[in-house]
Amino acid sequence: MSFPDITGELSARMPELRGRMIANQPLADLTWFRVGGPAQVLFTPADEGDLAYFLRHLPADIPVMVVGLGSNLIVREGGVPGVVIRLGRGFNEIKVEEGHRLRVGTAVPDVKLARAAADAGIEGLAFYRGIPGGIGGALRMNAGAHGGETKDALVEARGVDRAGNIRVFANADFGFTYRHSGAPADVIFTSALYQGRPGETAAILEEMDRITQAREASQPIREKTGGSTFKNPPGHKAWQLIDAAGCRGLTLGGAQMSPMHCNFLINTGGATAADIEGLGEEVRRRVKAHSGVELEWEIKRIGIPA
Known part of the structure; x- marks a missing residue:
């Protein structure tokens, strides 16, 4: 088309x-x-x-x-x-500032923020090593992993609204909740300022290595995947609900719920977007029928069907 x-x-x-x-x-x-x-x-x-x-x-x-x-x-x-x-090269700068702070462009991958903080001896941002994606997405969904969340370290962020106005949002302006930000939907974030703590580079790198090993042991990170598919409902873990509903390894066309971690959708090769989204919706249906819990998508879906 x-x-x-x-x-x-x-x-x-x-x-x-x-x-x-x-x-x-x-x-x-x-x-x-x-x-x-x-x-x-x-x-x-x-x-x-x-x-x-x-x-x-x-x-x-x-x-x-x-x-x-x-x-x-x-x-x-x-x-x-x-x-x-x-956003591309004009939004990928990382600056170390006084007081154990980092200012980063929103095109910076999360893992690069974690590494820059480690190199600067700034503790408190290593959790970003376990998050696939970039800083812009992290701000929009309060990304977190391994005991840390964006809301725990963010000072403020700059962005441009639909009218072309440059605006600054303090942490409190985001209205952060679990995997959600209440910032205006029309704002495109361009940079963020993070606050860390003094730390030792070697110790921070060791923590990042532990996070890497934990991800490799439990998640299909070498597959064509989108990370966690569904948010954890209050009082539940999404993967446990999916597993209990018999959806581990479930397939539709070229899409599959990962046998390794059943809250990960993967493209096994040749899947269409309709396969992937359709499988996710089938998993939601089966989980609702089995447990009464309605799973909420964590993956963003955009565009129009074929």
Whole structure:
């Protein structure tokens, strides 16, 4: 499927734009599942100012979607109408600041934040070693693992809203809860400031190694997967509910609930986005029928069906 090419019209409205726009750009290679259709327009801004300029001049009736590293994302085969924004090199800087703080761009992978903190002798951010994805997604979903969550270390974040205004959000403005942020949905985060504690690099690296070993022993990290598929319901663990409902190893087309960790959907090769999402919905149905608990997706699903 392809969409009408609107890049010429947008370029005419934005003569000072420095970022790159591509019409009907396939998104499958940008996701860990390696499935999905194209973006009507894929825009990669040069920096925060360029992003603000773009949003300020973008017609209000054109929808905007942001994708990060694609680790926690299903793109449907019909593609994504409007503009998909992906932050790149202009948003991957890491700066160590006084008081055991780190300021990072939101295109920085979580694992790189953890490593930079370790190298600087900053404790309290090693948990990011266990989270697939980037800082932008971590802010949006209060990402956490191994006893730590984004809300525990974040001081503030900068972002650009749909009108092109640059805004700053303190930790309290996010309204963080389990795997959720209450920040305005139209804000595209561009950088974040984290607070850590003084620590020893060697000890922090040892902790990161333990996290790595634990992930490799329990999760199918070498597969085409999207990480944890469903949130843990209050008082339950999603994987236990899935297992009890007989869904470990369940397949649909080329999609499978991992036999290794049954809260992980995997593309065994040749799966479609419809296979992956459809299998997830079947698991939700079986879990609800077996335990009465309704699982909530943790993976984000965007676009239109084929």
